Amino acid sequence: MIQKSTHYAKQGEVARTWVLIDADGAILGRLATQIAQILRGKTKPQFTPNSDCGDFVVVINAEKVKLSGNKADHKVYYRHSGYNGGLKAESYRSAMEKHPERIIEHAVRGMLPKTTLGRKQLTKLKVYVGEQHPHAAQNPVKIELEA
Structure with a gap:
């Protein structure tokens, strides 16, 4: 028998590609789940949960991402400095005005493992405001997101 x-999949035998995603009009949560799957390598047949076998992801037009429902009025991002009274709160609208690329990074970070592997996978995410990005030399393949 x-x-x-x-x-x-071993670390050296994984072929990484570059993927370009246009966030224009995309819903934040659905965009983030698909980005997280690509970063982890779940779209590949040789997916291994304990190794980094995902692809690089370049997201453009980060400022044009949307939220469903009335979450844009109620969503708040919190962070704490570690000191007494160090809780900071920022609304979704003010975060979009100041740094819209961080909104997508924050959503994807929450969908990746909270380990050293998850932090390593997050380094392969590149988010940019507007159409321009400095990764044209890598020839990223533009993909359409599932609705």
């Missing part, structure tokens, strides 16, 4: 073994 022949015993079949499971193949685990």
Whole structure:
């Protein structure tokens, strides 16, 4: 009897590609889930949960992302400095005015593992305001997101 073994992707044998995503008119949560799947490598057949086998993702037009329902009026981002009275709150609208790329990064960060592997996978995410990005030399493949 022949015993079949499971193949685990090793760090050096993973072929990484660059993916370009246009966030114009996309809903934030649905965009973030698909970005997180690409960063983790779940779209590849050789996906291994404990290794970094995902692709690089370039997101353009970060300022044109939308929220469903009336979340734009009620969503608040919190952070704490670690000191007494150090809780800071920022509304979604003011965060979009100041730094819209951080909104997408924050949403994707919440969908990745909270480990060193998740932090390493997040470094492959590049988010830009507007159409221009400095990764034209990598020839990113533009993909359409699922509705």
